Amino acid sequence: MNRKKLFLIFLFAASVLLIVGLLKGDIAMIYNFGRFICFDCIGIS
Amino acid sequence: MRRLIQSLSAIAMNSFVFLNPREGVTLYQGKLKSVCVPILNCYSCPLAWGSCPIGTVQQSLKMMRIPYFVFGFFAFIGAFVGRWSCGNICPFGFLQEMLYKIKTAKIRIKRIFRLNKYLVLLLTLSLPLLIHQPVFCKFLCPAGTIEASIAQIAMNPALLQSIGIIFYLKALLAIMFVAGSITMKRFFCVLFCPIGAIYGLFNRISLLQIKYDEKKCVRCGLCNRVCPMDINIYENQTDYDCIRCFECVNVCPYNALKKSTLFSKTATQEKDSSPI
Numbered sequence: 001m002n003r004k005k006l007f008l009i010f011l012f013a014a015s016v017l018l019i020v021g022l023l024k025g026d027i028a029m030i031y032n033f034g035r036f037i038c039f040d041c042i043g044i045s
Numbered sequence: 046m047r048r049l050i051q052s053l054s055a056i057a058m059n060s061f062v063f064l065n066p067r068e069g070v071t072l073y074q075g076k077l078k079s080v081c082v083p084i085l086n087c088y089s090c091p092l093a094w095g096s097c098p099i100g101t102v103q104q105s106l107k108m109m110r111i112p113y114f115v116f117g118f119f120a121f122i123g124a125f126v127g128r129w130s131c132g133n134i135c136p137f138g139f140l141q142e143m144l145y146k147i148k149t150a151k152i153r154i155k156r157i158f159r160l161n162k163y164l165v166l167l168l169t170l171s172l173p174l175l176i177h178q179p180v181f182c183k184f185l186c187p188a189g190t191i192e193a194s195i196a197q198i199a200m201n202p203a204l205l206q207s208i209g210i211i212f213y214l215k216a217l218l219a220i221m222f223v224a225g226s227i228t229m230k231r232f233f234c235v236l237f238c239p240i241g242a243i244y245g246l247f248n249r250i251s252l253l254q255i256k257y258d259e260k261k262c263v264r265c266g267l268c269n270r271v272c273p274m275d276i277n278i279y280e281n282q283t284d285y286d287c288i289r290c291f292e293c294v295n296v297c298p299y300n301a302l303k304k305s306t307l308f309s310k311t312a313t314q315e316k317d318s319s320p321i
Contacts, residue, residue: 006250007124007307014120021114027079030114033104034078034088034096037071041089041100041182041189042197043212044204 047133047290055136058082059092059192071200081115083122084135085240087186089193091200097188099240103169103179119240123247131234131241132273132288137188138234142273144226152228153275154235159286166239181239183211187222190215230275235286245285253289255282256305268293268302278302 021027061073071091078088082095098115105112122130131138145151165181172180182189194212198204225232234241257279268278271292276284278293279301294302 003250004307007252010120010124010247010250014117014124017113017117017120019117021112021117024113026112026114029105029110029112030081030096030101031076031079033101035072035074037197038087038089038100038104038179038182038189038193039207040179041087041186042194042204043183043190043215044194044207044209 047292050133051136051139051142054134055139058086058094058134059090059136061092061094071197081118083118083130085137085186085188085238086135087189087193089189089197091193091196093192099169099186100179100182103173103182106170106173107177107179109174119243120247123244124251126253127248127251127289128241128244128285128287129253129289131238131244132290135234138231138273138288140191141226141231141233144223145230145273147227149227151230154229154232159235161236162238162242162245165237166242169239184214185218185237187215187219187233190219191222231273231288234288235274241288242285245287248285248287248289249283250307252307254305254307254309255287255289255291255294256303256309257282258301258303261299262301263299265298267296267298271296 072089073091073094077094078096080095081098081101083098085099086093086095086097088096088100098118101115102112105115165185169181172178194215198208222233225236229235255278259279262279264279266277269275272278273290273292274286274288276286278284278287282302291304294304
C-alpha cells in the first residue's frame, strides 16, 4: 500500500486511540502511576 | 545543535529537585505527571516532571487494562517523526552517546542481533498480562536503576533496608549497560529499547524522512561512520534503527542525503519534473 495512505491511516488510528484513552480516563491512570515511587522500577519490591 | 537540544531536553524533563529544593521532597507529584514523555525516562526519578510511557504501559497491562491513550501517543509520535525522539530528545540515548566517546576498543553489533529489541517489546507487552508483573521495569530497565534507584536511595537511606536480590540484579545490569555503551554505539537503543522498537516500525511511513540521491552518492561511507546507530543510510533510508538525528545529512559532502517529508518529491520525481 502507498506509504502516504498508510501514514494517514495510522494518524487516524492514533487519533482514535487517543480519544478512546481520554474518554476511558487514561490521563488519571497515568497520573496515578506517575505520582508515586514505582518500587518495581527502582528494584525494591 | 543536536547536542544542545539533547542537553536542554534532558534538563527540561529532569529538573524537578533542582527547581524545588525543599527538604524531604523525593518525587514530583503535580499535574505534569499526567503527561507521558515520548522517550524512556523513569518517573520514579526525583528529577522527573513527566511519566514514562513504557512504565505506564507495563503497570496498566499488569492490571489487565489496555492503555489506549499511550498506544495512541506512540502511534501519533511515530507517524509524525518516527524515531526522531530517540535521536534528539532522549536523555538516555544522549547518555549512551556520551559514554561511547570514551576512547577504548569498539565493537559493531551484527544486524541480526538488532531484532532482539522486538523480542524485548513482545515480552514487555505480553508478560505483564500473563504474570502480572512489570517485567521490563522490574528486571531490565537500566534507566530505572541509574535515574531513580541510586537517587531515591541517596535521598531516603531507609530504603536501603528493603533492597534485595532484584536490586543487585538491576545494578549488575546497569553496570553491563554502561560497559556496553562505552564499547558499542547506543548499546541499549539498538538491542533492548522497546520504545525505540515501536517508533522504528513507523520509520517507513512517518512524515519525517531522509531523501537519498543515488546519482550524487559515491559510497564513501562517511555517513555510516558518523551514524550513532551504525547503519548504512544509503542502503535503506527508512531503516527501523534510523533515529533521524541527521548526522549523515550534515556530514555528506556531496549532498546525497537531505531532510525530507513523506509528501515531498523524491530525487527521481524532481528530475522528471525539471524543465529540459
